[in-house]
Amino acid sequence: xxxxxxxxxxxxxxxxxxxxxxxxxxxxxxxxxxxxxxxxxxxxxxxxxxxxxxxxxxxxxxxxxxxxxxxxxxxxxxxxxxxxxxxxxxxxxxxxxxxxxxxxxxxxx
Amino acid sequence: xxxxxxxxxxxxxxxxxxxxxxxxxxxxxxxxxxxxxxxxxxxxxxxxxxxxxxxxxxxxxxxxxxxxxxxxxxxxxxxxxxxxxxxxxxxxxxxxxxxxxxxxxxxxxxxxxxx
Numbered sequence: 001x002x003x004x005x006x007x008x009x010x011x012x013x014x015x016x017x018x019x020x021x022x023x024x025x026x027x028x029x030x031x032x033x034x035x036x037x038x039x040x041x042x043x044x045x046x047x048x049x050x051x052x053x054x055x056x057x058x059x060x061x062x063x064x065x066x067x068x069x070x071x072x073x074x075x076x077x078x079x080x081x082x083x084x085x086x087x088x089x090x091x092x093x094x095x096x097x098x099x100x101x102x103x104x105x106x107x108x109x
Numbered sequence: 110x111x112x113x114x115x116x117x118x119x120x121x122x123x124x125x126x127x128x129x130x131x132x133x134x135x136x137x138x139x140x141x142x143x144x145x146x147x148x149x150x151x152x153x154x155x156x157x158x159x160x161x162x163x164x165x166x167x168x169x170x171x172x173x174x175x176x177x178x179x180x181x182x183x184x185x186x187x188x189x190x191x192x193x194x195x196x197x198x199x200x201x202x203x204x205x206x207x208x209x210x211x212x213x214x215x216x217x218x219x220x221x222x223x224x
Contacts, residue, residue, distance in 0.1 A: 002153065035210055037154070044217055045146075045154060050210040088154050090211070096168050098144070098156035 004101035011107040020074045022089030032092045034072040039086045111135040118218030131188040131205030139183035141208045147201035195222045
């Protein structure tokens with residue numbers, strides 16, 4: 001069971017918007033930056049968001065991140081079938097360890 | 110182009126040892142911290158270990174502390190993970206990833222611990 005809590009699954013129709021939450025505590029999300037990763041089936045994870053809300057070069061602005069208190073949220077607009085993947089949040093903890101959420105499977109109906 | 114290529118995975122018996130390598134190219138390896146992250150079959154991501162650019166700071170997950178050792182050779186642009194006293198629960202794909210944000214990942218190498 002992960003310290004960072006994500007919903008196991010979310011779904012939405014193509015073109016719609018979806019949000020994925022990541023809940024932690026003051027020892028991790030509350031005092032550290034949050035990153036988000038996308039893992040397409042059979043591939044390595046890919047960084048989507050870092051420092052809570054920054055996008056690496058090449059990541060479309062359909063992907064956004066936000067943080068409030070001890071929770072973070074990934075937003076995806078204009079859903080495409082190619083967005084079907086597992087999504088993970090990640091952050092450092094005060095125990096000097098890196099934490100990942102349990103992952104959320106996105107289904108584009 | 111940034112590339113991270115893991116190698117060294119394979120089948121090993123419980124209690125055995127394995128050394129993973131991650132060959133880096135396309136960036137100044139000595140300037141970045143590096144990480145090992147693993148993923149058991151059908152499971153989520155699990156952080157294993159991190160090392161700073163000059164090896165001054167090293168961190169481990171509790172699940173591998175005392176059994177795994179991370180190291181790097183900046184002259185060879187390589188990251189390593191020495192894994193001893195392997196257990197069945199260490200079976201996973203092991204990824205190396207660059208810097209704190211883990212902006213770049215390798216393709217992973219599979220480690221299977223089984224008798």
